[in-house]
Amino acid sequence: MRHREWALATVKPDMTPMIDCVFQLMIFFMLTLKFVQAEGNFDINMPARGAPGGDIGLDIKVRMIADPQGNLVRLQIGQRQLGNDDRAFARLNSEILRAIGGTPGGLASKETEVEIDADDNLQYGHVMKAITACTRRVDERSGQVVRYVEKIKFAPPRR
Amino acid sequence: MALDAPEVDMTPMIDCVFQLITFFMLVINFESTQADERVKLPESEIAKPPKVKREDEVTINVGFIRNADGSKRVAHPLVFLPGEDVTIAQMTPRIKKDLQMYKLQHPGDAVKTTIKLRSDSEVPIGAIQDLIKLYQEEGYEKFALQAMEEAPKE
Numbered sequence: 001m002r003h004r005e006w007a008l009a010t011v012k013p014d015m016t017p018m019i020d021c022v023f024q025l026m027i028f029f030m031l032t033l034k035f036v037q038a039e040g041n042f043d044i045n046m047p048a049r050g051a052p053g054g055d056i057g058l059d060i061k062v063r064m065i066a067d068p069q070g071n072l073v074r075l076q077i078g079q080r081q082l083g084n085d086d087r088a089f090a091r092l093n094s095e096i097l098r099a100i101g102g103t104p105g106g107l108a109s110k111e112t113e114v115e116i117d118a119d120d121n122l123q124y125g126h127v128m129k130a131i132t133a134c135t136r137r138v139d140e141r142s143g144q145v146v147r148y149v150e151k152i153k154f155a156p157p158r159r
Numbered sequence: 160m161a162l163d164a165p166e167v168d169m170t171p172m173i174d175c176v177f178q179l180i181t182f183f184m185l186v187i188n189f190e191s192t193q194a195d196e197r198v199k200l201p202e203s204e205i206a207k208p209p210k211v212k213r214e215d216e217v218t219i220n221v222g223f224i225r226n227a228d229g230s231k232r233v234a235h236p237l238v239f240l241p242g243e244d245v246t247i248a249q250m251t252p253r254i255k256k257d258l259q260m261y262k263l264q265h266p267g268d269a270v271k272t273t274i275k276l277r278s279d280s281e282v283p284i285g286a287i288q289d290l291i292k293l294y295q296e297e298g299y300e301k302f303a304l305q306a307m308e309e310a311p312k313e
Contacts, residue, residue, distance in 0.1 A: 015169055015173070018173075019169070019173065019176075022173070022176050022177070022180065023176070025180055026176060026179055026180050026183065029180060029183030029184060029187060030183060032187060033183055033186065033187055035186075036194065037307055037308065038208055038307075038308040039194070039200065039206070039208065039277075039305050039306070039307060039308060040203060040205070040206025040207045040208055040305070040306050040307075040308045041206060041207075041208070041209060041275065041303040041304060041305050041306070042203075042206065042303065042304045042306070043209075043273075043301070043302075043303050044301075044302050044303075044304065045300055045301060045302075046291065046295065046300060046302055070281070070283055118284045119284075120283060120284065120285030121283045121284075121285060122283065122284045123280060123281050123282070123283065123284070124201060124278050124279070124280055124281070124282045124283070124284055124287055125201035125280030125281065127284045127287075128201040128203060128280070128304065128306055129201070129203070131304065132203045132204070132205050132206070132306075135205075136205050137205070138204065138205060145205055145207060154284075154288050154291070156288075157284075157285045157288045157289065158285075
């Protein structure tokens with residue numbers, strides 16, 4: 001009878017150590033958590049000059065001229081002036097599309113190479129805008145990224 | 160009877176706490192530890208994270224040491240390495256050392272490492288070109304220029 005009473009009694013495990021551990025874990029994760037904005041990247045293949053595949057032949061030259069503070073003063077493709085504001089990069093995008101024959105992803109887009117010739121002190125942010133404009137565009141209808149030019153290289157620094 | 164300790168039902172609290180732990184475990188991102196917070200990346204609407212993770216990559220952070228008000232404490236850009244900040248010219252021996260390690264692990268192979276370049280948007284492009292050139296001279300060919308994913312403009 002006594003044994004039966006014991007078996008029916010509720011077993012109450014001590015939850016305190018588990019709750020302690022769980023709270024410790026939660027505090028660890030809360031302190032180490034860091035919300036970071038997603039980063040994207042532009043892959044570029046740049047062999048050294050003279051290396052096999054390094055000098056493929058120049059097709060398009062994008063010139064970027066800076067003021068002494070490193071701001072963009074003038075953007076030009078070939079001899080054509082495109083300005084220095086955000087619309088200049090939109091124009092560059094259109095010019096690149098025209099240069100690859102209006103067919104992104106085609107043979108011309110694979111073989112065309114863009115050389116970015118920027119003043120030495122130009123801020124990197126402007127160059128990234130130019131690389132963005134040369135390499136791809138977001139299709140307004142589908143929202144997909146359309147690739148324009150795959151090969152990008154930098155002209156030797158202008159000292 | 161009056162001396163019995165009141166029993167509190169802990170189940171809902173434990174449920175909530177486990178939910179929270181699961182959430183934190185899922186969103187935590189240990190990989191971002193290579194990113195240096197001092198680097199303010201340029202924004203690009205089109206920059207997307209790679210769909211396939213690269214096998215071998217080295218992250219290089221380039222930026223300025225700034226004061227609290229955002230002004231530059233040092234005029235020239237620095238490479239932020241773990242535990243020390245060096246100039247671009249001082250990178251040559253480090254690149255050579257990394258290359259030696261790579262050659263030991265991959266004898267006879269061409270260098271396939273991608274250099275993931277995280278640069279502050281105000282760094283002069285000449286400095287970035289110098290850094291790229293140092294890597295090129297050692298045989299590195301693949302570079303990934305990082306940009307912050309920007310929300311599409313309406």
